[in-house]
Amino acid sequence: MALKEEIARRRTFAIISHPDAGKTTLTEKLLLFGGAIHIAGAVKSNKIKKTATSDWMEIEKQRGISVATSVMGFNYGDYKINILDTPGHQDFAEDTYRTLTAVDSVIIVVDVAKGVERQTRKLMEVCRMRNTPVIIFVNKLDREGRDPFDILDELESELKIAVRPLSWPINIGEKFKGVYNIYEHSLDLFTPDKQRVSERVEIDSVDDPRVDEAVGEKDASKLREDLELIEGVYPEFDEQAYLRGEVAPVFFGSALNTFGVKELLDCFVKIAPAPKPVMAEEREVKPDEEGFSGFVFKIHANMDPNHRSCIAFVKVCSGKFERNAPYKHMRLGKSLKFAAPTAFMAQKKSIVDEAYPGDIVGIPDTGNFKIGDTLTSGESIHYKGLPSFSPEMFKYIENADPMKSKQLDKGIQQLMDEGVAQLFTNQFNGRRIIGTVGQLQFEVIQYRLEHEYGAQCRWEPISLYKACWIESDDDEALAAFKKRKHQFMATDKEGRDVFLADSNYVLQMAQSDFPKIRFHFSSEF
Ligand code: G4P
Numbered sequence: 001m002a003l004k005e006e007i008a009r010r011r012t013f014a015i016i017s018h019p020d021a022g023k024t025t026l027t028e029k030l031l032l033f034g035g036a037i038h039i040a041g042a043v044k045s046n047k048i049k050k051t052a053t054s055d056w057m058e059i060e061k062q063r064g065i066s067v068a069t070s071v072m073g074f075n076y077g078d079y080k081i082n083i084l085d086t087p088g089h090q091d092f093a094e095d096t097y098r099t100l101t102a103v104d105s106v107i108i109v110v111d112v113a114k115g116v117e118r119q120t121r122k123l124m125e126v127c128r129m130r131n132t133p134v135i136i137f138v139n140k141l142d143r144e145g146r147d148p149f150d151i152l153d154e155l156e157s158e159l160k161i162a163v164r165p166l167s168w169p170i171n172i173g174e175k176f177k178g179v180y181n182i183y184e185h186s187l188d189l190f191t192p193d194k195q196r197v198s199e200r201v202e203i204d205s206v207d208d209p210r211v212d213e214a215v216g217e218k219d220a221s222k223l224r225e226d227l228e229l230i231e232g233v234y235p236e237f238d239e240q241a242y243l244r245g246e247v248a249p250v251f252f253g254s255a256l257n258t259f260g261v262k263e264l265l266d267c268f269v270k271i272a273p274a275p276k277p278v279m280a281e282e283r284e285v286k287p288d289e290e291g292f293s294g295f296v297f298k299i300h301a302n303m304d305p306n307h308r309s310c311i312a313f314v315k316v317c318s319g320k321f322e323r324n325a326p327y328k329h330m331r332l333g334k335s336l337k338f339a340a341p342t343a344f345m346a347q348k349k350s351i352v353d354e355a356y357p358g359d360i361v362g363i364p365d366t367g368n369f370k371i372g373d374t375l376t377s378g379e380s381i382h383y384k385g386l387p388s389f390s391p392e393m394f395k396y397i398e399n400a401d402p403m404k405s406k407q408l409d410k411g412i413q414q415l416m417d418e419g420v421a422q423l424f425t426n427q428f429n430g431r432r433i434i435g436t437v438g439q440l441q442f443e444v445i446q447y448r449l450e451h452e453y454g455a456q457c458r459w460e461p462i463s464l465y466k467a468c469w470i471e472s473d474d475d476e477a478l479a480a481f482k483k484r485k486h487q488f489m490a491t492d493k494e495g496r497d498v499f500l501a502d503s504n505y506v507l508q509m510a511q512s513d514f515p516k517i518r519f520h521f522s523s524e525f
Contacts, residue, residue, distance in 0.1 A: 003288055007275055007357050008274050009080050010080050011268070011358070012105075012360070013103050013107060013268075014107075015106075016096065016107075016108055017110065017111075018110075018111070018114070021110055023109050026107070026109055026139065027072070027083060027085070029255055029258050030265055034074035034076045070084070070085050070360075070362075071084055072085065073343065073359070076265065076269060080358070080359075082359060082360060084099050084102060084103055084360065093119070095419070098297050098298060098371060100123070102297040102313075104133075104272070104273045104275055104358065105134070105273055106132050107135050108137070110138050110155070111140050113146065115150075115154045116158035124159045124160070131244060133243050133244075133245050134159075135248060135264070136248050137253065139255050142172075142176055144172065144174070148165075148168070148169055148172070152165060155248070161246070161247065161248050162241075162247040162248070164237045165182060165234065166182050167183065168227060170223055176190055177190055177214075177219060178214075178259075179251075179252050180206060180223055183237070184266075185205055187211060187215075188260070206223060237249060249271070251263060251264045278317045280383050281381075281383075287357035287358070290319055291318060291376060291377040291379055292318065292319035293374065293377070293379070294314045294317050294361070294374070294376075296314055296370070296373045297315055299419065301418060310365045310367075310369070311362045311364060311365065312365045312368075316359050321359070322353065324337050325337065329369075330375070330376065331370065338361075342362040342363075343360075343361060344362065367414065369417075371418065372384075388492070390466045390521045391422050392435075392437055393435065393439065395459040395460065395461060396432065396434075396460040399457065405455075407449075410453060412449070416493055420448075421441050422436075422492065424492055424500065426490050427482075427486065433462060433490065445457070464500050465504055467498050467501075468499045468520060468521060469519075469520040469521075470498070470520070471518050472517045473516070481510075488500045
């Protein structure tokens, strides 16, 4: 198959949700349809749920499982689908943000009873920043939940995106009878059964008397009323607007009952984007260019201390990736060959000879790669990673074993390159501060420093509100600010100036006292 055709048939996406909305269940059902697995329950959840934060050996076990499910590739009809898994636990939200740099679109799962939850809102912000096309699946219609019109309003206001229902439920909870597929004008009846696909009623339109026969007159007329309202309120579905990330089509169903999932998948493969051109620092790179290029969006460390190797996950952006071909590692300026790149198909990891834009290749690595590194056939291209966001928790990291300070430095350096957390160095006293999204990351760092690097660390509290990347067009103003705040100035791992504000009040005062300084809550501006 020609490069262009290979690209056109690829759909690379992530499913995101607040924990427990049904991401794992939906993923599994999609794999069932793709024939990648044969029975429900085969996908081990990659989430770290119901685990006490301190019981994190359990987490490591689960992380081990997650290598296999990091990328799930399968064929569906003419399409090659790559689902990129994201960690369910919110303390690893940064991993999810980075995974979003490697997808071409996203499916968001929302629980019909709970509506939009915190983590979904945050993830949507990242999608919005990147104009990622989004489809929403409202799940658990077999349970009592909220009125679907209320849910649509909430999706619009909370996720700040226009929505357009493409399917519509007939009742919910105990009285749930099925969904009308607005996109294809068909009716699917619900049979609460975890393995079987629902029954489809052939109809010409919603006015077909067979609708009344199937769901009863009362529900049929309610459905017609609802649809009329939908047509009146929501503009016709505009595929281009979806592709620009301006409108999100909404589907209703029940992942656990495999209901509404095939409709979602069938529509998804048709409308979701194939790999798109990517803006690198130098220029826009088109997927069908001959030269290979790709970037590392995730590094997965092997937890076995005897085999300290990692897998670097590379998203192919352009051209064809080939095994054993020499590729240039842009940051190191070195040419490297990869003898054992792996691809992820039908839940198996196997060595591949080639991969195409949209695909993810796993490269065994012993320390060459950092998150954000670019590989190319030779041209100087640098892909921009995702900016760092201000962490939410901060602690000083101190050496607890003076004999092992080299090991500690190396460990901290490598863990930060892997993107486990963010490091800031206080410009005033040189102390190192680790910033994370959640408490778990501190535990992971401490454990890994000890077990992989033989180093001991100690955490000391520091009360900080936010890390702000600062800049100004006025050098004098910048120097004056840094002088005044010298105790609170730090450097991030790229050497950029960061102001560590210890309270919202202090930050507001700084903003009003120094109008020429711009304060940013992410590292890219
Ligand atoms: P997550 O990955 O988003 O965290 O969610 P997951 O799929 O694990 O689903 C969370 C819980 O919701 C699971 O129950 C799952 O069975 C249930 N669930 C998913 N989809 C539906 C649905 O359409 N209807 C109903 N009623 N429940 C659904 P659990 O009891 O937490 O886990 P398990 O013991 O069933 O695995």
